[in-house]
Amino acid sequence: MEDFDELNENLYVSANNANKYVNIMGPINAQLGNVSYVLVAIVGAIFAIGNFWGFTLGSLASFLTFNRNLNMPINQISQQFNTVVMALAGADRVFKLMDEEPETDEGYVMLVNAKKDDEGNITESEERTGLWAWKHYHKAEGTTTYVELKGDVVFNDVDFGYTDEKIVLHNIDIYATPGMKIAFVGSTGAGKTTITNLINRFYDIQDGKIRYDGININKIKKADLRRSLGIVLQDTHLFTGTIKENIRYGRLDATDEEVVAAAKLANAHSFIRHLPLGYDTVITGDGGSLSQGQRQLLAIARAAIADPPVLILDEATSSIDTRTEKLIQQGMDKLMKGRTTFVIAHRLSTIKNSDCIMVLEQGRIIERGTHEQLLEQKGRYYHLYTGNQIAS
């Protein structure tokens, strides 16, 4: 608010200066212009009467008009010049945005539809089979191998910082075998979201290794890597379009039946059915007409239709009524089945059944284990959990 006041004040001062310029300069310039005109008229009349240097009455008539017409462009030149210079600042910003380094991608391992023959060998397939494989071309040997997409994620001694000065994550080790549910807890700013930003390679790590199904994720094409991950963010972004289109955004070639199935899985079906046009209801402006909880349900449906082997769920921090919360919880649980899941939990009750809970503090994993093991340790998690219970 103070910032706003200050900026507003600055705007007032400069607007005031501009007004002052227009309101004072206008009349002054007009008066000076008149003085100039009269001066030229008097001197010119003397010249014309005396016929000095061949100056005639006609010359005077033309000259006076020129005198009038000269002032305007001269005053305008400086204003126009100023406008151009101001616009150069805008042009500079436009060009800076154009010149930003695009996201680079040296990845070459691709995600392809695959078939398994009787001996369990994987081969590439043209049509959608439901089975996916990483197509890995080995340059040195000139061979191609196929690795089944399972959702095995390993962090090996990973260090990361958004800037070179400040390291945000230290020595992170995570082993997530397919189907496992891994939970992160920790105070705000501990680095939970950061870890998920590394899995989908929004950012690159400084040190250590992340492997996905045994492949270094730096070798995987980013688009394919992200296609294999389902992400439900804290806040859901919807676009203008029907509910159906918004769900289908998770996988563009999905059929209407698949959309409904995904909505059912996500527990979104019942609320959608009660909308005036059902699945064809148009949402506008980032879904402002839907509640926070309903938007999350749509996000879950979106992830469900993509059917990814790995899920990342960033639980909403905002409060949702208990009924919707239960719906979301059930939707998420159904979605998690058979997938490797990373859950960032703000309500510890939702992660009790995790295979492994990681307690993060200031970028380090300080405790890890199942709910029972951690309670037994009577460490940080124990305090969080018991504190949480008293609070609720």
Next chain:
Amino acid sequence: MAEQKPREIKMGRGARGMGPRPKLENPGRIFKRLCAASFGHYKLHMVFVCLGIFLSVLCTVRGTLFMKELVDVYILPMIGQKDPDFIPLRNAIIRMVIILAVGILSTFTYNKLMIYVSQGSLKSIRTTLFERMENLPVKYFDTHSHGDIMSVYTNDVDTLRQVISQTMPQLLNSVITVVSILISMIALSLPLTFVTLFMVAVMLFASKAVVSGRF
């Protein structure tokens, strides 16, 4: 995609044309690039725009100079004549009307051309901008506020539209007008040109004094 962290508040650009001039590292280079981006694909159009501006200024100046002819050749000698011959005057006026019509026509043409050029180049600027932006890493959007990015599209691109389509041609027009008026003035009378320029200097000095806040 990644969630927003509270960051220092940045405001969009203020109203344009106000406030102090921004400091730019290399305005000349940016100007060149802006011209290349705006007019690069429309070189032939721009040649005609410049010609049009030149022609329209020339016609106006010629029109003013006609006053001299009118008074000296067609009016003064005829005063007191018993049976004045108006035919030469009529012819002269017809010539003038043609010249002025050419001036108006060229003004109209270069403005039309300019609209065409600026809309085309702005479309390509916006498209390039958007295509590049789509390929930026998430890191960019984490470190730049949505408002700042949006303001590039709304404020800055709109400012460019105005400058490319209007201000730049106007500036060229003003400069050519001033130069051609000065030449005509000098041709008419050098001493009177000095008187006029002296008053122009006084005017510019007064403007400066007001802007620097002495009033």
